[in-house]
Amino acid sequence: MSEDVDLPESHPRYESLLTRHRIEAGVDRGITSRQGLIAQGRGEAFDYLLGERTIDSADDAERAAAAHLLSADHAVVSVNGNAAALVPGELVELAEVTGADLEVNLFNRTEERIEAIADYLREHGATDVKGLTADGRIPGLDHERAKVDADGIGAADVVLVPLEDGDRAEALGEMGKTELVIDLNPRSRSAEVATVPIIDNIIRAIPNITEHARDLRGDPDAQQDAIDTFDADSALTDAERTIREGDLE
């Protein structure tokens, strides 16, 4: 993970500095929006209180998410400017292991940024990247934010949306899709409307979902069990309690 930045791994805030650097570099490359910097800052504050670790209830959510992706008819991993900057190769690997499509889907949509993110994912090994056709619409949203590929998110039964705006998360849920949301704020609207809210840093969440998918692949009973035993409300309550009890040392 340290190939792109000169940071001492011994630094106590190594992961956090690396993450910031990637978001900054994402803005410089035209991948991440400037609002992405603000979103990252907000996420970091929650992560600090969570202890910058994957709590047990988030690990359960990551296992359930892996099971949903594997058992879907058509799963799509939605990629925005923050996700692409932070975990490009890890997203490609997750899509490969679960058979999901990758679709670039932006809140602050511009054609330049869509192209730049698709190129960046291809540089990291993606062969097919959706999001450029934009011939489908999410009902109930204004024009630019509503654009999706009709044969991508438009046709998906399961969608993984990292760091999503609440409005769009709600609108996607209303389309009847199973929504898997990664968000460090357990009380964000996106987390609250998700079938599976994953309260974890995307940097840890994506590789861990992939690891669970490798473990669950080819075992429909274990997939069903991971889905059935996951309880979204108690995962949200557990994350909120952990954050509230978190210390500021």
Ligand code: PTJ
């Ligand atoms: O690239 P675009 O145009 O699609 O825009 C992406 C952002 C993230 C800028 C856009 O969707 C946005 O403005 O989102 P919000 O409303 O700021 O919400 C982002 C949520 O992600 C917040 O609840 C943050 O706590 C959370 N978050 C930020 N960084 C991380 C995170 N969650 C997990 N891992 C992170 N690294």
